[in-house]
Amino acid sequence: MLYSAIAAVFDRIEGTSSRLEMTSILSDLFGTLPPAVLRDVVYLSQGKLHPDFFPQKLGMSDKLVLRAISLTSGFSEDRTEKLWIKEGDPGTVAEMLIKEKKQMALFSEPLTVQRVMKGLLLIEETDGKDSQERKMKLLANLLHDSGPIESRYLCRIVTGRMRVGAGSMTVLDALASSFADKSGRPEIERAFNVTCDMGLVAETLAAGGMDAVRGIKVKVGNPIKVMLAERLPSLAEVMGRMEGRCAMEYKYDGIRVQAHITKDSVRLYSRRLEDLTDNFRDIASLLKESLKGTEAIVEGECVSVDAKSGKMLPFQEVTHRRRKHGMEDAIKDYPVRIFLFDILQRDGEDVTQMPYLKRREMLASAFSGTEGIQMSNMRIVSSVQEADAFFTEAVSAGCEGIMAKSVSDVSVYRAGSRGFLWIKYKKDYHSDMIDTFDLAVVGAFYGMGKRKGRYGALLMASYDPEMQSYVTVCKLGTGFDDAFLDSMPGLLDARKTDRRPNNVDSKMVPDVWFDPTVVLEVTGAELSLSPIHTAAAGVFKEDAGLGLRFPRFTGRVRDDKSPEESTSVAEIMEIYGMQKT
Numbered sequence: 257m258l259y260s261a262i263a264a265v266f267d268r269i270e271g272t273s274s275r276l277e278m279t280s281i282l283s284d285l286f287g288t289l290p291p292a293v294l295r296d297v298v299y300l301s302q303g304k305l306h307p308d309f310f311p312q313k314l315g316m317s318d319k320l321v322l323r324a325i326s327l328t329s330g331f332s333e334d335r336t337e338k339l340w341i342k343e344g345d346p347g348t349v350a351e352m353l354i355k356e357k358k359q360m361a362l363f364s365e366p367l368t369v370q371r372v373m374k375g376l377l378l379i380e381e382t383d384g385k386d387s388q389e390r391k392m393k394l395l396a397n398l399l400h401d402s403g404p405i406e407s408r409y410l411c412r413i414v415t416g417r418m419r420v421g422a423g424s425m426t427v428l429d430a431l432a433s434s435f436a437d438k439s440g441r442p443e444i445e446r447a448f449n450v451t452c453d454m455g456l457v458a459e460t461l462a463a464g465g466m467d468a469v470r471g472i473k474v475k476v477g478n479p480i481k482v483m484l485a486e487r488l489p490s491l492a493e494v495m496g497r498m499e500g501r502c503a504m505e506y507k508y509d510g511i512r513v514q515a516h517i518t519k520d521s522v523r524l525y526s527r528r529l530e531d532l533t534d535n536f537r538d539i540a541s542l543l544k545e546s547l548k549g550t551e552a553i554v555e556g557e558c559v560s561v562d563a564k565s566g567k568m569l570p571f572q573e574v575t576h577r578r579r580k581h582g583m584e585d586a587i588k589d590y591p592v593r594i595f596l597f598d599i600l601q602r603d604g605e606d607v608t609q610m611p612y613l614k615r616r617e618m619l620a621s622a623f624s625g626t627e628g629i630q631m632s633n634m635r636i637v638s639s640v641q642e643a644d645a646f647f648t649e650a651v652s653a654g655c656e657g658i659m660a661k662s663v664s665d666v667s668v669y670r671a672g673s674r675g676f677l678w679i680k681y682k683k684d685y686h687s688d689m690i691d692t693f694d695l696a697v698v699g700a701f702y703g704m705g706k707r708k709g710r711y712g713a714l715l716m717a718s719y720d721p722e723m724q725s726y727v728t729v730c731k732l733g734t735g736f737d738d739a740f741l742d743s744m745p746g747l748l749d750a751r752k753t754d755r756r757p758n759n760v761d762s763k764m765v766p767d768v769w770f771d772p773t774v775v776l777e778v779t780g781a782e783l784s785l786s787p788i789h790t791a792a793a794g795v796f797k798e799d800a801g802l803g804l805r806f807p808r809f810t811g812r813v814r815d816d817k818s819p820e821e822s823t824s825v826a827e828i829m830e831i832y833g834m835q836k837t
């Protein structure tokens with residue numbers, strides 16, 4: 257399959273904002289590809305070479321890519337760099353210069369998808385002495401046989417800028433439309449939720465149809481999208497929704513991990529699919545050593561504890577474990593325990609469809625006793641008074657609140673979904689605001705006065721999965737200490753763009769735009785109708801959206817959340833609804 261045909265499709269997708277049209281373009285393409293090529297094309301369409309849970313190590317610097325462009329196009333490095341300063345994107349520079357060069361090499365070898373994949377994998381694997389030079393030459397080699405559009409996407413992929421606009425939901429729609437009918441769509445999504453590997457699902461579907469997709473089960477080594485909780489504003493409502501009886505667990509304030517354990521290996525994944533094994537290697541070893549049976553996938557919250565008393569410590573302590581360097585010291589200085597709350601696979605058996613209480617029983621017997629591994633504290637409650645007592649106990653033990661879990665027979669583990677089988681109730685709910693918001697940074701305003709020369713405020717957005725776009729909720733300028741103000745450029749500038757990203761819907765125009773990447777936790781006084789903000793625009797009032805009044809940064813950077821996992825527009829509408837009652 258020629259890569260030029262794929263690049264032409266990426267170009268058409270980039271040119272439309274209609275999700276339906278994107279689906280139809282992709283679906284036409286998917287139906288023509290052999291299964292293994294389809295798998296690669298699905299990864300490439302997301303700017304990746306592997307499933308999301310593989311660390312993507314392609315990242316070439318813009319400067320290195322510019323050298324490859326200069327080498328291929330024959331234009332000087334100076335000209336290439338000037339154009340880059342103007343355009344801001346090496347992909348656009350490559351496209352312009354390769355178009356201008358026009359005459360392609362006489363003996364150019366056709367660029368197939370397989371060759372592109374092989375070349376990019378080689379770039380990724382290249383390390384050691386002279387690796388930068390060798391990476392540059394490998395890219396130049398691919399660019400040599402590329403036309404303008406192909407080179408645009410090659411350069412975007414290697415610099416981590418590939419955003420043609422078709423998110424994972426659109427790819428799933430296109431797969432369903434190519435290989436199944438509408439009724440197959442939920443099964444295809446389920447397969448994606450339990451593997452986090454869109455390429456695998458695509459290849460399985462193209463090769464074996466819906467029967468093969470139904471056969472996809474949770475598997476050690478493939479992280480599973482986590483189940484999420486709904487929220488309600490009072491324990492009385494929680495108990496009402498649970499029909500008077502449920503399990504309540506402490507809601508620990510730590511870092512959620514999903515552990516994939518066998519007798520010989522163990523990997524811990526964050527909810528964002530990052531590999532955290534190294535950060536919690538003490539916990540990882542304990543889980544492996546004390547596992548009974550052959551293999552398991554379990555979930556729990558890693559919480560910092562006081563070494564002597566075992567008392568739980570605030571969330572800030574456990575964040576020291578997320579650092580990239582000095583892990584040995586962090587492990588010594590910040591001891592943690594894992595509080596297990598679910599099991600998804602045991603000895604090869606997928607147990608996600610087993611009811612909660614059975615899973616809990618299975619979890620309790622999966623490990624031999626050790627101090628570092630604990631079961632989450634749980635009690636069955638049958639009245640608001642009992643719930644209240646458990647909540648008070650949880651908060652005095654240093655927890656954020658409680659997680660209510662349904663004990664009905666249908667209380668299965670719903671990978672990747674937020675529903676009322678789990679309901680969270682936090683101590684913050686006692687204050688005026690129902691919950692904190694996790695919002696993506698989409699822009700920044702230069703500071704004035706004491707903040708002159710730095711970013712003074714940020715434009716914050718919520719995600720709308722239906723529209724696959726970010727809509728603004730507030731301009732955030734409060735809650736930043738000096739250290740955070742200083743850290744902002746390092747945190748944000750790599751994602752600066754010269755214009756409003758296509759997937760951001762905003763009436764406000766900041767001084768600098770960013771591709772949504774960084775998520776911050778924000779609190780505020782209340783949600784109110786706002787003519788400036790675009791979240792839920794037109795839903796409650798024509799010409800108005802919802803904005804967060806008096807927003808304040810809590811100090812917590814949610815690096816465990818991807819921007820698509822920021823508080824969704826549906827959740828914001830739900831919180832607005834609760835506020836009014």
Ligand code: ATP
Pocket residue numbers: 484485505506507508509511512557597632659680694
């Ligand atoms: P969400 O996960 O709902 O998107 P969030 O990440 O901001 O939101 P919270 O709203 O605070 O987190 O609550 C959900 C999180 O609580 C879970 O993702 C998990 O990390 C944590 N948690 C702590 N204790 C438990 C427990 N006993 N059962 C399930 N989750 C728990």
